[in-house]
Amino acid sequence: MMNTNFKSLAIIAATNLTLSAVASAVLIMGTTIESATVGLNPEMAPEKAINGAGLPGGVPSLSGSHDNTFSNNWWSGWDGAVTEWQLTVDLEGNYGLDQVHVWNYREGCCSGRGLQNVEIWVASDEDEGNLTKLITDGTGLYDNGSGDFLFPEAPSDGDYFGFDLDFSGVTNVTLLDDVRLFRLDGGSSLWGGGEIQGGLAEIQFGGTPIPEPSAAILALVGLGGLMMRRRKA
Numbered sequence: 001m002m003n004t005n006f007k008s009l010a011i012i013a014a015t016n017l018t019l020s021a022v023a024s025a026v027l028i029m030g031t032t033i034e035s036a037t038v039g040l041n042p043e044m045a046p047e048k049a050i051n052g053a054g055l056p057g058g059v060p061s062l063s064g065s066h067d068n069t070f071s072n073n074w075w076s077g078w079d080g081a082v083t084e085w086q087l088t089v090d091l092e093g094n095y096g097l098d099q100v101h102v103w104n105y106r107e108g109c110c111s112g113r114g115l116q117n118v119e120i121w122v123a124s125d126e127d128e129g130n131l132t133k134l135i136t137d138g139t140g141l142y143d144n145g146s147g148d149f150l151f152p153e154a155p156s157d158g159d160y161f162g163f164d165l166d167f168s169g170v171t172n173v174t175l176l177d178d179v180r181l182f183r184l185d186g187g188s189s190l191w192g193g194g195e196i197q198g199g200l201a202e203i204q205f206g207g208t209p210i211p212e213p214s215a216a217i218l219a220l221v222g223l224g225g226l227m228m229r230r231r232k233a
Helices: 004-023 173-177 213-232
Strands: 032-036 085-104 117-123 179-187 199-209
Touching: 085 173, 173 179, 179 199
Parallel strands: none
Antiparallel strands: 032 085, 085 179, 085 199, 117 179
C-alpha cells in the first residue's frame, strides 16, 4: 500500500505538472493539414493557412498583420464542382486550447472569398470520424445566433491583425480541454462578391500540452524510487 507521505508528494507533483503546463501555454508549432478542400491553384494550397505565409517574417505567430497577397491565402477556388469547403488541422499532439487566432481570406481584390458562417469541430485523436461539433448559444462575440460562428470579413487593404475566436458562448466548451484535430467547415457560406468557393489567410493555435499518461506514470514511479532510496539511506 502506498504510504501517506508518498501519496501526498504524488498529488503535489501532479498539481505542479498541471500548473507548469498552464504557465507554458504557447504557440503550437509543427501543425499539419489532416484534410482539406483543395483548389486548382497550387500557390494557394491548404498549407498556406498554417505556415505563416503573409505574417511578419513569413513565420507562424499568434499576432501580427497579414498581408493581402493572393498567394499567401488558402483558397478552394477555380473548380466549378467545388461549392463547399473544409479545413482540418492536426495539432500533432494533444492540447488544451487556450487561444485560436484567425485571419480571414485577404486579397486586395476579393475579401468576399472569406469565410462567414463557420462550423467548428474538434477531436481528441487522429480519427476524423470522432470529430464533435462545438455548439454556441449566441452569447459569444463571434456566435452567429444559429449554433455556429460568424467570422468577420477581412479588409482588402491596410493592416489586418485578425481576431481571437471567442469560445465563451460554447455550451460544450470542455471539448477544448483535449484537442488533437481542429476542423473549420463552412459549406458555401461566404461574404459574397459572387464567389462560391471559400478560403482563409491563416489560423494559429495557442495551447497547453497534455502530458501522455505514460510520461506521468513514469514520473511518479521515479519519484517513488527516489523516496525509497532516501528511506533506506
